[in-house]
Amino acid sequence: MRYIFEPGFFSSGPVHIALAVGTVIAVTSAVVGVFTVTRGQSFAGHSLADIATTGGSGAFLIGINQFWGYLAFGAGAAAFMEMIGIQRRRGRDVATGVVLGAALGLAALFLYLGTEFSSTTGASFTILFGSMFVITSSTVPALLASALLALATVVVLARVLLLSSLSPDIAAARGVPVRAVGAAYLMALAVSVALAAVIIGAVLSTALLIGPAATALRVAKGPVLAIVTAAGIGVAAIWIGIVLAYDSFYWPPSGRGWPVSFFVVTLIVGGYLLTYLRRDRPAAAVAAERPDAEQVCSPA
Amino acid sequence: MFSGLMLNTWIAATAVAVIAGVTGFFAVLRGSTFAAHAIPNGAFAGAAGASLLGLNAFAGLAVFSVGGALGIAGLSRRSRHDVATALTFVMMLGIGALFVSWSTEYAQEAYALLFGEVFGVSTGDVLPILVLGAVCIAAIIVMFRPLLLSSAMPEVAEARGLSARRMDLAFLLVMALATSMTVPVVGALLMFSLMIGPAAAARALTARPFLAMTLAVVIALVTVWTGIAISYGTNWPLGFFVGVMGAAFFLFGQGYALLRRHRVRPETG
Numbered sequence: 306m307r308y309i310f311e312p313g314f315f316s317s318g319p320v321h322i323a324l325a326v327g328t329v330i331a332v333t334s335a336v337v338g339v340f341t342v343t344r345g346q347s348f349a350g351h352s353l354a355d356i357a358t359t360g361g362s363g364a365f366l367i368g369i370n371q372f373w374g375y376l377a378f379g380a381g382a383a384a385f386m387e388m389i390g391i392q393r394r395r396g397r398d399v400a401t402g403v404v405l406g407a408a409l410g411l412a413a414l415f416l417y418l419g420t421e422f423s424s425t426t427g428a429s430f431t432i433l434f435g436s437m438f439v440i441t442s443s444t445v446p447a448l449l450a451s452a453l454l455a456l457a458t459v460v461v462l463a464r465v466l467l468l469s470s471l472s473p474d475i476a477a478a479r480g481v482p483v484r485a486v487g488a489a490y491l492m493a494l495a496v497s498v499a500l501a502a503v504i505i506g507a508v509l510s511t512a513l514l515i516g517p518a519a520t521a522l523r524v525a526k527g528p529v530l531a532i533v534t535a536a537g538i539g540v541a542a543i544w545i546g547i548v549l550a551y552d553s554f555y556w557p558p559s560g561r562g563w564p565v566s567f568f569v570v571t572l573i574v575g576g577y578l579l580t581y582l583r584r585d586r587p588a589a590a591v592a593a594e595r596p597d598a599e600q601v602c603s604p605a
Numbered sequence: 606m607f608s609g610l611m612l613n614t615w616i617a618a619t620a621v622a623v624i625a626g627v628t629g630f631f632a633v634l635r636g637s638t639f640a641a642h643a644i645p646n647g648a649f650a651g652a653a654g655a656s657l658l659g660l661n662a663f664a665g666l667a668v669f670s671v672g673g674a675l676g677i678a679g680l681s682r683r684s685r686h687d688v689a690t691a692l693t694f695v696m697m698l699g700i701g702a703l704f705v706s707w708s709t710e711y712a713q714e715a716y717a718l719l720f721g722e723v724f725g726v727s728t729g730d731v732l733p734i735l736v737l738g739a740v741c742i743a744a745i746i747v748m749f750r751p752l753l754l755s756s757a758m759p760e761v762a763e764a765r766g767l768s769a770r771r772m773d774l775a776f777l778l779v780m781a782l783a784t785s786m787t788v789p790v791v792g793a794l795l796m797f798s799l800m801i802g803p804a805a806a807a808r809a810l811t812a813r814p815f816l817a818m819t820l821a822v823v824i825a826l827v828t829v830w831t832g833i834a835i836s837y838g839t840n841w842p843l844g845f846f847v848g849v850m851g852a853a854f855f856l857f858g859q860g861y862a863l864l865r866r867h868r869v870r871p872e873t874g
Contacts, residue, residue, distance in 0.1 A: 342685070342688060345685065345687055346687075347639065347685075347687035347688055347690070347691040348638065348639040348642070348687055348690075348691075350691075351639070351642075351691060351694070352642075389856075389859070398636050398638040398639060399633055399636075399638055399801065399805045401638065402638035402639075402641070402642065402797070402801040402805070403801060403802055403805055403851065403852050403855045404852070405642065405797070406797060406798035406801055406802050406848045406851050406852060407798075407848050407849055407851065407852035408848070409794040409795075409797070409798060409844065409848050410794075410795075410798060410844050410845045410846070410847060410848015410849050410851075410852075411845065411848065411849070412794070413792075413794065413795075413842040413844035413845050413848070414841060414842055414844075414845035416842075417841065417842045417845075506702075509695055509698055509699065509702070511691055511694070511695050512692075512695040512699070515688060515691040515692065515695075516691075516692060516695070519684070519685075519688045519691075519692070562706070563703060563706060564702045564703060564706045566698075566699055566702045567699045567700070567702050567703040567706075569699075570695050570696060570698070570699030571696070571699060573692075573695075574692050574695065574696045574699075577692055581683065
């Protein structure tokens with residue numbers, strides 16, 4: 306055991322917080338991610354994380370907790386994307402891209418002003434890549450509350466969301482308010498992505514959102530099983546990632562530690578590639594089995 | 606404003622805007638917006654690796670952007686395109702995070718690569734930018750018709766024997782090439798804004814492909830030139846002006862398209 310868990314792993318306060326919060330984030334991201342992948346909104350999911358970055362740097366600039374900055378910008382951008390037409394199949398990615406471009410411009414400005422006035426050059430790096438071991442315990446309740454909110458939204462909406470993801474026309478015919486459901490889902494996505502952005506950094510939160518869900522959708526049969534599998538993969542990746550990052554303080558180049566995000570991403574992408582090893586099924590058969598959003602939502 | 610080092614800036618920025626307009630037009634047409642975001646951003650990890658090994662940043666950018674293009678195209682064979690893009694992208698960034706954590710003095714440089722250093726273009730940088738830019742434009746001109754067909758009507762293109770996969774790979778490689786030349790100048794984030802904003806606006810303004818592409822180049826040029834002029838005066842980052850102006854042009858284009866649609870078909874609204 307001593308070779309796996311370096312001394313002090315179980316008694317370290319920051320590790321406890323990282324493990325607890327990481328678990329919550331992994332579960333939330335994975336559950337929300339299953340719908341993100343099904344709906345083909347990976348780009349929106351990633352963009353919301355990047356946009357939350359802007360909020361983080363803005364909050365840094367005016368000196369409030371970054372978490373509120375992430376949340377405010379994420380939710381705002383989700384509302385804006387919804388407004389300018391993320392629902393329309395054609396041009397959805399373009400609308401996402403334009404919002405993202407504008408937000409990144411703002412991020413450049415915030416970071417410039419921030420480094421101008423307080424001369425902390427490391428700030429841009431922390432905001433982009435996050436730092437698991439610097440979560441303060443005062444932000445934990447807020448983190449948990451938002452995670453539960455996002456999770457509850459998706460769980461409550463699960464059935465109508467699945468239907469309107471797979472077949473918007475049938476859903477609309479059955480009286481499901483497709484647009485409202487999509488908007489509520491986008492909000493949940495924004496909140497869960499903002500959370501992940503605090504933990505492993507805005508850019509890499511995409512890994513936790515898309516990776517476990519995409520892997521689960523390849524191996525699991527049925528949506529419920531896929532959600533459970535995705536959550537399991539996400540939690541496993543973040544736990545092993547934290548253990549390895551903690552151990553890596555003793556690895557070369559010594560005394561620096563390797564980033565948690567590197568381990569988590571490698572584990573998640575590795576897990577996804579493992580599903581490729583399963584016996585080959587012709588792509589057409591896979592598509593026929595699961596008439597997923599690619600057919601339903603792809604631009605004509 | 607037009608002397609010495611600033612002359613390099615104007616030349617480099619003009620070349621970048623032309624490339625961004627041309628590749629951006631196809632990125633928007635094909636719906637490859639996510640790849641347009643992922644390749645420049647992920648390539649930044651390559652620059653971090655190159656600086657760690659003491660190599661030229663161009664080499665690292667080229668290796669990682671081409672690797673990213675191959676990764677996206679390879680994974681797409683058996684995965685959804687957006688999932689393939691997302692996973693390739695996060696893998697590149699994960700490696701980038703590792704490189705940056707190993708290097709001691711990288712934070713400032715990372716900022717420059719993400720947000721650009723357009724005012725620090727040396728005379729030695731201008732030539733490779735122009736050469737690579739010319740190669741990209743030439744590649745797009747050679748592929749223009751098949752690429753347009755496979756972007757606008759993939760089924761028809763397949764029926765005529767044009768492999769969609771191969772066209773996708775070719776286009777991603779051109780984008781990778783464009784990326785490795787533009788990222789050191791305008792930054793990964795800016796390159797994306799410059800590809801998508803003007804092209805999306807141009808497409809909303811006209812449906813004719815060649816006109817739309819020309820318009821995208823013109824809008825990109827206007828954006829960059831105005832941005833540099835204001836940025837020179839205020840010292841605020843160029844990325845801010847390009848990002849915001851791209852979005853403004855897009856909204857203007859959308860508004861115009863909406864207006865035109867209302868005028869042509871008032872009954873369908």
